[in-house]
Amino acid sequence: MSEPQPPGTDRDLYRDTWVRYLGYANEVGEALRSLVPTAVVWLSYGVSSSYVVADAIDKGKKAGAVGEVSSPEAGHSTRVTLAVVDTFVWQALASVAIPGFTINRVCAASLYVLGAVTRWPLSVRKWTTTTIGLLTIPVIIHPIDRSVDFLMDSSLRKLYPSAGKPSSS
Numbered sequence: 001m002s003e004p005q006p007p008g009t010d011r012d013l014y015r016d017t018w019v020r021y022l023g024y025a026n027e028v029g030e031a032l033r034s035l036v037p038t039a040v041v042w043l044s045y046g047v048s049s050s051y052v053v054a055d056a057i058d059k060g061k062k063a064g065a066v067g068e069v070s071s072p073e074a075g076h077s078t079r080v081t082l083a084v085v086d087t088f089v090w091q092a093l094a095s096v097a098i099p100g101f102t103i104n105r106v107c108a109a110s111l112y113v114l115g116a117v118t119r120w121p122l123s124v125r126k127w128t129t130t131t132i133g134l135l136t137i138p139v140i141i142h143p144i145d146r147s148v149d150f151l152m153d154s155s156l157r158k159l160y161p162s163a164g165k166p167s168s169s
Contacts, residue, residue, distance in 0.1 A: 023095035031133030
């Protein structure tokens, strides 16, 4: 699932449990696009987007709770806002937009290539495309995560360096 947690740290529901896989629902939906109604694909985006929003809210609540112990007012809303925005943007890019686009294009390209180079029936090409899409998901996850980290560190996170890097990946 993710890196092992050091002893004494809290497990993150959205990063360290099976709930994390809800963020990949749209990738599965894209892989299945040639076999299922479009509504199923859109539903998969709804599941992934709900995961993104829930994680962002969770990180905002955690950022707010940290400040309540030391000083309830000093920078509370800024800290919460930064945590929510950073998590939302990171998750929207790394869990929904980039992987969804990538799987969509891999599947479209594979369907096109299979149609051009094989005489397989359309149903076999669609199932093969779906299989290729599903097998691509674990390959793209970490490179996309690292790329989004780099993108965020090189852009949005430069706007709030004093606040530190909110937990995103």
